[in-house]
Amino acid sequence: EEIILDIRNMKKYYPVYKGLFKKVVGQVKAVDDVSLYVRKGETLGLVGESGCGKTTLGKCIVRLQKPTSGEMRYRLGEGEMRDILKLDGRESFEARRKIQIVFQDPYSSLNPVKTIYESFDEPLRLHRMGTKAERKEMIARLLESVNLRADYMFRYPHEFSGGQRQRICIARALCIKPELIVCDEPVSALDVSIQAQVLNLMKDLQQQMRLTYIFIAHDLSVVEYMSDRIAVMYLGQVVELASSEELYAAPKHPYTEALLSAVPTPELDRKKERIVLKGDVPSPVDPPKGCRFHPRCAKCIDICRVEAPPFRKAKGKEDHFVACHLADTEDI
Numbered sequence: 001e002e003i004i005l006d007i008r009n010m011k012k013y014y015p016v017y018k019g020l021f022k023k024v025v026g027q028v029k030a031v032d033d034v035s036l037y038v039r040k041g042e043t044l045g046l047v048g049e050s051g052c053g054k055t056t057l058g059k060c061i062v063r064l065q066k067p068t069s070g071e072m073r074y075r076l077g078e079g080e081m082r083d084i085l086k087l088d089g090r091e092s093f094e095a096r097r098k099i100q101i102v103f104q105d106p107y108s109s110l111n112p113v114k115t116i117y118e119s120f121d122e123p124l125r126l127h128r129m130g131t132k133a134e135r136k137e138m139i140a141r142l143l144e145s146v147n148l149r150a151d152y153m154f155r156y157p158h159e160f161s162g163g164q165r166q167r168i169c170i171a172r173a174l175c176i177k178p179e180l181i182v183c184d185e186p187v188s189a190l191d192v193s194i195q196a197q198v199l200n201l202m203k204d205l206q207q208q209m210r211l212t213y214i215f216i217a218h219d220l221s222v223v224e225y226m227s228d229r230i231a232v233m234y235l236g237q238v239v240e241l242a243s244s245e246e247l248y249a250a251p252k253h254p255y256t257e258a259l260l261s262a263v264p265t266p267e268l269d270r271k272k273e274r275i276v277l278k279g280d281v282p283s284p285v286d287p288p289k290g291c292r293f294h295p296r297c298a299k300c301i302d303i304c305r306v307e308a309p310p311f312r313k314a315k316g317k318e319d320h321f322v323a324c325h326l327a328d329t330e331d332i
């Protein structure tokens with residue numbers, strides 16, 4: 001499939017202030033030189049511990065945050081790829097419509113004093129989609145597409161359960177016909193018993209509407225279930241990227257190995273030993289020199305402390321990239 005989104009060297013730094021006069025004393029490097037692409041119709045998983053930058057990256061993609069630098073090329077219509085960070089006016093508005101987000105917390109992402117109809121009608125009107133009667137019909141169909149009754153549109157958010165609210169949020173993200181949806185931990189606030197239901201619904205909608213997902217989660221089994229490819233982030237950078245099967249079968253970065261070793265597997269698999277990471281994630285204000293993972297890496301060698309490993313293609317693999325001095329890599 002063709003590439004729909006191509007991010008190059010994206011950075012998002014926040015200033016750190018101190019004292020009464022808010023003197024800038026440093027920068028949080030939340031996203032630090034991330035390059036990756038997404039193919040139309042696929043799901044790209046983004047994983048990593050909290051604070052690794054995955055949510056900030058997601059917000060930059062939907063432009064709730066403005067990246068500090070970098071390019072974000074997107075395929076607008078049948079046309080060529082355009083850097084949507086440089087568009088303005090009508091084109092920028094149109095590009096924003098095509099990329100939507102679903103948040104983790106369905107309790108706070110719906111306005112409690114508005115009916116579902118009002119919450120849906122607002123973006124539809126903003127994007128000049130249909131007459132009043134047509135919009136009402138669209139909202140009814142959308143609610144049905146997430147397995148809710150059409151007449152629920154006249155109810156308020158508090159009248160629904162967590163799972164129902166998240167389905168409403170998904171339907172609302174879909175109402176202005178986006179192509180790419182950033183799903184930021186969409187099921188982690190829900191009861192385990194209804195997580196699978198919502199995930200399966202998302203998969204069905206993806207097929208029916210040819211949607212592309214960027215799926216952010218810290219739960220690796222959820223990400224594996226949803227994703228075609230997975231990018232592993234550590235301290236603002238992507239350290240490994242591969243297809244789900246490849247990543248789970250043969251991870252090449254010690255951080256990925258450690259994350260995967262914590263995922264429970266069937267009893268029979270006794271070969272796998274749990275790798276316990278030393279210490280906490282270091283501060284993104286002053287990340288370690290060389291390989292950012294080196295203070296916690298059991299395989300660290302001398303060069304790791306001074307030189308950052310480049311993000312390169314794994315040897316003999318088509319779609320597997322890794323940033324580690326010990327990994328066998330080659331030029332593209």
Ligand code: SF4
Pocket residue numbers: 253254255291292293294297298299300301304309323324325326
């Ligand atoms: Fe570990 Fe060195 Fe690889 Fe970093 S580059 S992950 S410190 S072995």
